[in-house]
Amino acid sequence: MSVISADQAIAARIRDKTQQMLQRAAGLCAAHRVAVPDPVIRFDLRGQAAGQARWCSRERPTLRYNLDIARRHEFDFLERTVAHEVAHLITAACHGRTRPHGAEWRSVMAHFGIPDASRCHDYALEGIRVKRQRRWDYRCGCSTHELSTTRHKRMLAGTARYHCPRCRRALQPACSVAD
Numbered sequence: 230m231s232v233i234s235a236d237q238a239i240a241a242r243i244r245d246k247t248q249q250m251l252q253r254a255a256g257l258c259a260a261h262r263v264a265v266p267d268p269v270i271r272f273d274l275r276g277q278a279a280g281q282a283r284w285c286s287r288e289r290p291t292l293r294y295n296l297d298i299a300r301r302h303e304f305d306f307l308e309r310t311v312a313h314e315v316a317h318l319i320t321a322a323c324h325g326r327t328r329p330h331g332a333e334w335r336s337v338m339a340h341f342g343i344p345d346a347s348r349c350h351d352y353a354l355e356g357i358r359v360k361r362q363r364r365w366d367y368r369c370g371c372s373t374h375e376l377s378t379t380r381h382k383r384m385l386a387g388t389a390r391y392h393c394p395r396c397r398r399a400l401q402p403a404c405s406v407a408d
Protein backbone atom coordinates (compact mmCIF):
# COMPACT_ATOMS: atom_id res chain seq x y z
CA MET A 230 0.00 0.00 0.00
CA SER A 231 1.43 3.34 -0.93
CA VAL A 232 0.87 6.52 0.96
CA ILE A 233 0.14 9.56 -1.17
CA SER A 234 1.10 12.82 0.46
CA ALA A 235 -1.11 15.90 0.27
CA ASP A 236 1.42 17.55 -2.03
CA GLN A 237 1.41 14.58 -4.40
CA ALA A 238 -2.38 14.70 -4.48
CA ILE A 239 -2.39 18.43 -5.31
CA ALA A 240 0.31 17.89 -7.95
CA ALA A 241 -1.82 15.14 -9.53
CA ARG A 242 -4.84 17.46 -9.68
CA ILE A 243 -2.71 20.20 -11.26
CA ARG A 244 -1.40 17.74 -13.85
CA ASP A 245 -4.94 16.59 -14.69
CA LYS A 246 -6.14 20.16 -15.00
CA THR A 247 -3.18 21.03 -17.22
CA GLN A 248 -4.03 18.16 -19.59
CA GLN A 249 -7.69 19.25 -19.60
CA MET A 250 -6.78 22.81 -20.58
CA LEU A 251 -4.39 21.61 -23.29
CA GLN A 252 -7.18 19.45 -24.72
CA ARG A 253 -9.58 22.36 -24.54
CA ALA A 254 -7.17 24.30 -26.76
CA ALA A 255 -6.99 21.52 -29.36
CA GLY A 256 -9.48 23.31 -31.65
CA LEU A 257 -7.54 26.58 -31.46
CA CYS A 258 -4.30 24.80 -32.31
CA ALA A 259 -5.95 22.97 -35.21
CA ALA A 260 -7.28 26.28 -36.56
CA HIS A 261 -3.69 27.60 -36.53
CA ARG A 262 -2.35 24.33 -37.96
CA VAL A 263 -0.02 23.74 -35.02
CA ALA A 264 0.29 20.75 -32.71
CA VAL A 265 -1.07 21.00 -29.18
CA PRO A 266 1.99 21.67 -26.97
CA ASP A 267 3.24 18.73 -24.91
CA PRO A 268 4.92 20.40 -21.94
CA VAL A 269 7.21 18.96 -19.31
CA ILE A 270 5.45 19.71 -15.99
CA ARG A 271 7.53 20.50 -12.92
CA PHE A 272 6.65 21.54 -9.39
CA ASP A 273 9.93 23.19 -8.47
CA LEU A 274 8.93 26.84 -8.68
CA ARG A 275 9.55 28.79 -5.46
CA GLY A 276 9.07 32.39 -4.43
CA GLN A 277 6.43 34.82 -5.59
CA ALA A 278 5.37 33.47 -8.96
CA ALA A 279 2.56 30.90 -8.95
CA GLY A 280 3.55 29.45 -12.27
CA GLN A 281 5.94 29.86 -15.11
CA ALA A 282 5.75 28.91 -18.76
CA ARG A 283 8.83 28.47 -20.87
CA TRP A 284 8.92 27.76 -24.57
CA CYS A 285 11.78 27.31 -26.94
CA SER A 286 12.11 26.74 -30.63
CA ARG A 287 13.78 23.35 -30.39
CA GLU A 288 12.93 21.81 -27.02
CA ARG A 289 9.73 20.69 -25.35
CA PRO A 290 8.08 23.58 -23.50
CA THR A 291 8.04 23.53 -19.71
CA LEU A 292 5.39 24.49 -17.17
CA ARG A 293 6.61 25.04 -13.64
CA TYR A 294 4.19 25.32 -10.75
CA ASN A 295 4.63 26.63 -7.21
CA LEU A 296 3.25 24.10 -4.72
CA ASP A 297 3.58 26.51 -1.77
CA ILE A 298 1.04 28.79 -3.42
CA ALA A 299 -1.09 25.90 -4.75
CA ARG A 300 -1.44 24.53 -1.22
CA ARG A 301 -2.78 27.85 0.09
CA HIS A 302 -4.97 28.77 -2.86
CA GLU A 303 -5.83 25.47 -4.45
CA PHE A 304 -9.19 26.50 -5.89
CA ASP A 305 -7.86 29.63 -7.61
CA PHE A 306 -4.75 27.76 -8.64
CA LEU A 307 -6.72 25.06 -10.45
CA GLU A 308 -9.26 27.48 -11.89
CA ARG A 309 -6.93 30.25 -12.98
CA THR A 310 -3.21 29.67 -12.62
CA VAL A 311 -3.20 26.48 -14.68
CA ALA A 312 -5.21 28.15 -17.46
CA HIS A 313 -2.92 31.21 -17.24
CA GLU A 314 0.25 29.16 -17.81
CA VAL A 315 -1.27 26.84 -20.43
CA ALA A 316 -2.50 29.95 -22.28
CA HIS A 317 1.11 31.16 -22.54
CA LEU A 318 2.08 27.96 -24.35
CA ILE A 319 -0.99 28.02 -26.60
CA THR A 320 -0.35 31.70 -27.45
CA ALA A 321 3.27 30.96 -28.31
CA ALA A 322 2.27 27.94 -30.44
CA CYS A 323 -0.48 29.80 -32.33
CA HIS A 324 0.91 33.32 -32.52
CA GLY A 325 4.66 33.17 -31.99
CA ARG A 326 6.19 36.06 -30.09
CA THR A 327 3.67 38.45 -28.59
CA ARG A 328 3.39 40.54 -25.47
CA PRO A 329 3.10 38.02 -22.62
CA HIS A 330 -0.37 39.14 -21.48
CA GLY A 331 -1.41 40.84 -24.69
CA ALA A 332 -4.53 40.49 -26.84
CA GLU A 333 -3.60 37.04 -28.19
CA TRP A 334 -3.06 35.60 -24.71
CA ARG A 335 -6.29 37.20 -23.45
CA SER A 336 -8.20 35.67 -26.36
CA VAL A 337 -6.91 32.23 -25.37
CA MET A 338 -7.99 32.92 -21.78
CA ALA A 339 -11.44 33.93 -23.06
CA HIS A 340 -11.55 30.64 -24.98
CA PHE A 341 -10.89 28.96 -21.62
CA GLY A 342 -13.88 30.81 -20.17
CA ILE A 343 -11.83 33.37 -18.22
CA PRO A 344 -12.68 36.79 -19.63
CA ASP A 345 -11.19 38.90 -16.81
CA ALA A 346 -7.74 37.45 -17.24
CA SER A 347 -5.87 40.47 -15.97
CA ARG A 348 -6.85 39.48 -12.44
CA CYS A 349 -5.02 36.20 -12.78
CA HIS A 350 -2.19 35.47 -10.39
CA ASP A 351 -3.51 38.01 -7.98
CA TYR A 352 -2.67 36.24 -4.77
CA ALA A 353 -2.32 39.55 -3.00
CA LEU A 354 -3.65 37.97 0.19
CA GLU A 355 -1.19 36.70 2.75
CA GLY A 356 1.47 39.10 1.58
CA ILE A 357 2.20 37.22 -1.61
CA ARG A 358 2.72 39.70 -4.37
CA VAL A 359 3.14 38.28 -7.79
CA LYS A 360 5.35 40.00 -10.26
CA ARG A 361 4.39 39.89 -13.87
CA GLN A 362 7.67 40.15 -15.58
CA ARG A 363 9.00 38.44 -18.58
CA ARG A 364 12.54 37.27 -18.92
CA TRP A 365 14.41 35.96 -21.91
CA ASP A 366 16.71 32.99 -22.07
CA TYR A 367 19.88 33.37 -24.02
CA ARG A 368 22.54 30.81 -24.78
CA CYS A 369 26.29 31.13 -25.06
CA GLY A 370 28.75 28.32 -25.63
CA CYS A 371 28.53 26.87 -22.13
CA SER A 372 25.19 27.62 -20.45
CA THR A 373 21.94 29.59 -20.39
CA HIS A 374 21.59 33.20 -19.25
CA GLU A 375 18.42 35.03 -18.22
CA LEU A 376 18.10 38.55 -19.56
CA SER A 377 15.63 41.21 -18.47
CA THR A 378 13.26 42.69 -21.01
CA THR A 379 15.32 45.90 -21.02
CA ARG A 380 18.46 44.05 -22.04
CA HIS A 381 16.54 41.88 -24.47
CA LYS A 382 15.22 45.01 -26.20
CA ARG A 383 18.73 46.44 -26.42
CA MET A 384 19.87 43.20 -28.04
CA LEU A 385 17.00 43.33 -30.55
CA ALA A 386 17.69 46.99 -31.32
CA GLY A 387 21.38 46.22 -31.76
CA THR A 388 22.38 48.87 -29.23
CA ALA A 389 24.06 46.34 -26.94
CA ARG A 390 25.74 42.96 -27.19
CA TYR A 391 26.19 40.74 -24.17
CA HIS A 392 28.86 38.13 -23.75
CA CYS A 393 29.20 35.21 -21.37
CA PRO A 394 31.82 36.04 -18.72
CA ARG A 395 33.01 32.42 -18.76
CA CYS A 396 33.20 31.33 -22.38
CA ARG A 397 33.19 34.89 -23.84
CA ARG A 398 30.77 33.89 -26.60
CA ALA A 399 28.06 36.36 -27.65
CA LEU A 400 24.64 35.52 -26.19
CA GLN A 401 22.01 34.24 -28.63
CA PRO A 402 18.24 34.16 -27.96
CA ALA A 403 16.97 30.72 -26.92
CA CYS A 404 13.75 30.49 -24.93
CA SER A 405 10.97 32.75 -23.71
CA VAL A 406 9.80 32.67 -20.11
CA ALA A 407 6.62 34.21 -18.70
CA ASP A 408 5.11 34.09 -15.23
Ligand SMILES: [Zn+2]
Nearest residue numbers: 369371393396
Ligand atom coordinates in the same frame (compact mmCIF):
# COMPACT_ATOMS: atom_id res chain seq x y z
ZN1 LIG B 1 29.29 30.69 -21.64
Ligand SMILES: [Zn+2]
Nearest residue numbers: 313329407408
Ligand atom coordinates in the same frame (compact mmCIF):
# COMPACT_ATOMS: atom_id res chain seq x y z
ZN1 LIG C 1 1.53 35.15 -17.40
